[in-house]
Amino acid sequence: MTLSDSGAGAGGDKRFDDEERRRRKREIDRRYRQTHADDExxxxxxxxxxxxxxxKEYRDRFRTAHLERIRRENRERERRRAAKARRAAAAAERRRVKARERYAADPKANLEYQRKRRRAQRAADPEGYREAKKQRNKRWRxxxxxxQNAKLRAKHRDNPEIKRAAAERYYAEHGDEVRERRRAYYWANREKQLEKQxxxxxxxxxxxxxGLPPRRLHRLTASERAANASAADEFFTRPRTPDEVKxxxxxxxxxxxxxxxxxxxxxRARLAAGIDADSDAIRPVMASRRRESEREAAARRKREAAAAEAARMDAIAREINDRLRHEPRRSPTTRRRPVRRATPPSTSGGLSL
Incomplete structure (x- = not known):
């Protein structure tokens, strides 16, 4: 074996050992994360x-670096969500169609099945059944x-005595509670109540x-409103004959x-009605006279103020005239002689009123 072969073998063993150490470390970290997931x-x-x-910095940096990927993943996620919602809606519609068809095929058997199912649920969990029924009724309302409010209003208009009698009975039994609620509402909305008053x-x-009379409004039943409406329609929509038009x-x-x-x-009729409706019979007349006297006093004060301002301006003008005058002021009884010369008069005499 040459020197180069021995060196290559040593380098390869070293790289293999480093890779093995990194693999073992990753495995140890993975096992640690699994056993200490909550701590992590x-x-x-x-x-x-x-x-x-x-x-925030890491999140912005990641979004800037992977913007297209994030948008692509968002689009795919929204497509999956919309598809899942469509599938769920279609499945629900199929169930509703089947339920309607099943009910239409045998209504009595379906009603009996529902009664048995409700009895079984009530027997198994009475509290849960009552709570579920309460929630179903609330969702429906x-x-x-x-x-429902429109039906209640129409029912009350047709026969208001039932609701009025029920309200009187409730107030007789719970008068203190009603008054306490009214006081609490008043102090919670005091500014609004004062503005209304x-x-x-x-x-x-x-x-x-x-001098207008008090408002006299009364409620009508549904039959009375219908009769009035039909009479008005008949009166205003009835075609007139040529003789009637002539x-x-x-x-x-x-x-x-x-x-x-x-x-x-x-x-005069409005004034008389106001006097009859008012406890103080002369109050409307006195109010009218008071307004007339107030208008006259305001006009008199305005005239006096204008006269005082004119007198003040005249006094100022006279003082300026006397200060700039070179000749004594003529007496008001002295008759001024006409000027015969054609040349313009001299202004050395000062200002004159």
Whole structure:
């Protein structure tokens, strides 16, 4: 064996030993990770919590270096998810179709099967059965909330006495609880309640000042609303004959004088209704007189302020005139002689009022 052969053999043995050591180390690390998986996860979690900046830096660096790969994997994952969702929806639809067909084939047998199954479930786990039924009913009510509320409103409009009597019974038995809830709601929404009260008072004050009667609204049953609606439709949609149209056109027109007289009578009627509805019979009249006197006082103050400002400006102008005047001021009774010369007058006499 030559020297070169011996050197090559020694180098090959060394490389083999290094590869063997690396393989053994990888195997030891793998076994350690398997036996200490929880410790490794906890250690990584703590390191990430201590080094969020490094984690973000590593994540951004990896995303920049493998952007196309990440996008490709995301697309594939979304395709798999959408395909799985489509398969699940198709399977659910097939089950629904089969269930409907099975029920249509023998409804009585299916109802009896459902009753037996519910009895078995209730006997095996009463608490679980009640909880599951409660959740099913809640899901159904949540998904049909609008139509159920509409039915309840229609039922209440048709016969409001049932709900009113039930409310009176409940209040008689739980009056303290109701009042406590109202107080809690008021203090939780105090600003909104105060704003609502302020708007109501302003509306009522304006109604009384205008002499309008109080609002008298009442609820109608469904039959009354239907009758009113049909009567209105019949009145407004009924075709008129030519004779009726001619009669309507021949009716006398309302003159401007009659319209003004009607407006005056309407105003007096509103004022009388406001006086009758108010506990203080002269309050609307006094309010009107008070507003008239306030307007007159405001106009008088405005005129006095304007006169005082004009007098102040006249005093300032007179003071400036006296300061710049070179000749004494003429008496108001002195008659000024006309100027006969054609040349413009001299301005040496100063300003004059």
């Amino acid at each position: 996860r906890e250690r990584k979690r703590q390191w990430k919590a201590r080094n969020p900046e490094k984690v 949540d998904s049909h909330k609008d139509e 302020r708007l109501w008072r302003a509306r009522e004050k304006r109604r009384r000042e205008l 009669a309507i056109r021949r009716e006398p027109k309302t003159s401007a004088r009659e319209l003004a007289r009607w407006n005056r009578s309407s105003a």
